[in-house]
Amino acid sequence: MSELAAFIDSWTDDPNGVKKAFVRLKTVLESLQGATVNFVPRPPASYSLRAEPHRGRPVITMVDVATLDGERFLSVCFYADTITDPEERGDLIPGGLLSQDGYCFDLDSGEADDVAYIEARIIEAANAFSLPEDSPCGEVDEED
Template structure:
């Protein structure tokens, strides 16, 4: 319910990231053997976390964050464990200890053309988790 409320109340979107967030949400919900958790930290992030239910080594395989430091101009960051994805176009950033204390690989969704590329990384991380 909290996720639906967040989506409904998200009316200001000058960077037009809400549709991409919704695409990623729908993708995560469509993946087999996956639970989606929503964690709200207003003023910091609103986070979708994809968990593969058949494994218990890690609590998630992807974190889709709506960065909320400026609620009038939100943006998306999508992070993975470093070894679960490839980045052939080198669009992401290596973040040492950046994903729940482990090395992460994060992408800023800053243009429409990276949207599908990142969706491919979500599928890849799911398959490799």
């Protein structure tokens, strides 16, 4: 069993559906062509999924699982110049993503609308890197 699979399997306490959101976002990241998804555990601080493009910047997005007051939540971060935030749900973090300005979104539940909003940002960031995706959750831009 891979380290990521073992982490997911060991995540048994999930009253808010954060694990479900994590697994869904993992699936979206794995659908990106031209990117590799890596798991970077840093226990007990966080556990991170990183979608790394095969060219350009080091990451497209990072999905961190963190714990606050005993509750797990996701912090999903993007380079600020690769996404928009039309509903202003994220936080601009100057120098916050590998020393570059980033946008981070916190998910403390598996609420479908919130997860879909983050999925849309993942696809937007992938498009900024000119990466196609196969996921049924988004549309492929045929002009690229």
